[in-house]
Amino acid sequence: EIVLTQSPGTLALSPGERATLSCWASQTVRKNSLAWYQQKPGQAPRLLIYAASTRATGIPDRFSGSGSGTDFTLTISRLQPEDFAVYYCQQYDTSPEWTFGQGTKVEVK
Amino acid sequence: QVQLVQSGAEVRKPGASVKVSCKASGSSFESYAIHWVRQAPGQTFEWMGWINAGNGNTYYSRKFQGRATVTMDQAAKTVYMELGSLRSEDTAVYYCARDLFLIPRDPWGQGTLVTVSS
Numbered sequence: 001e002i003v004l005t006q007s008p009g010t011l012a013l014s015p016g017e018r019a020t021l022s023c024w025a026s027q028t029v030r031k032n033s034l035a036w037y038q039q040k041p042g043q044a045p046r047l048l049i050y051a052a053s054t055r056a057t058g059i060p061d062r063f064s065g066s067g068s069g070t071d072f073t074l075t076i077s078r079l080q081p082e083d084f085a086v087y088y089c090q091q092y093d094t095s096p097e098w099t100f101g102q103g104t105k106v107e108v109k
Numbered sequence: 110q111v112q113l114v115q116s117g118a119e120v121r122k123p124g125a126s127v128k129v130s131c132k133a134s135g136s137s138f139e140s141y142a143i144h145w146v147r148q149a150p151g152q153t154f155e156w157m158g159w160i161n162a163g164n165g166n167t168y169y170s171r172k173f174q175g176r177a178t179v180t181m182d183q184a185a186k187t188v189y190m191e192l193g194s195l196r197s198e199d200t201a202v203y204y205c206a207r208d209l210f211l212i213p214r215d216p217w218g219q220g221t222l223v224t225v226s227s
Contacts, residue, residue: 035213047215095211096159096168
């Protein structure tokens with residue numbers, strides 16, 4: 001099983017600042033089969049990024065993904081008020097079985 | 110756009126079973142696969158199982174093998190997940206999600222809260 005570790009657990013930032021979230025895999029994620037999700041309280045997760053760096057339909061370009069192998073990053077270039085949420089990485093290299101990181105909470109400083 | 114609509118919240122006693130449905134709208138139902146993922150309160154997501162909507166093949170996490178069953182009614186574009194021998198630790202929001210050609214797709218179902226309590 002590929003274990004995903006996210007860092008930091010909580011990120012306290014102000015609107016307009018840049019957010020950098022990390023996701024490390026316990027083994028190589030082949031074909032960059034990694035996605036990022038945003039989840040707000042009481043809502044289903046929303047797909048932001050797949051294939052490590054491809055934005056999903058309708059996702060603003062302030063969200064970007066990068067990385068390969070075992071190290072991946074989600075960057076939010078300028079935080080908007082609606083971006084404060086919990087973010088999860090997910091690997092689908094071992095499809096159909098998925099695994100998820102434990103999440104990073106982006107909160108208002 | 111494909112939408113996934115799940116059945117409503119359920120309350121069950123320990124030892125009982127629950128069956129949650131996920132109805133797809135839109136076209137090309139047979140082209141994708143439906144996953145079941147759950148999220149316990151304050152926790153991350155846990156993958157449970159999967160069904161190929163084209164041929165009905167299923168695959169389960171080892172943790173849920175023998176306790177979870179995923180089925181579908183292709184004509185109704187509906188997938189079901191039944192979980193048996195419920196215990197309090199199964200209290201969670203259960204989501205259905207889809208993939209197309211192994212790539213996860215949005216949106217997920219809205220989630221179904223299953224509460225297991227005596």
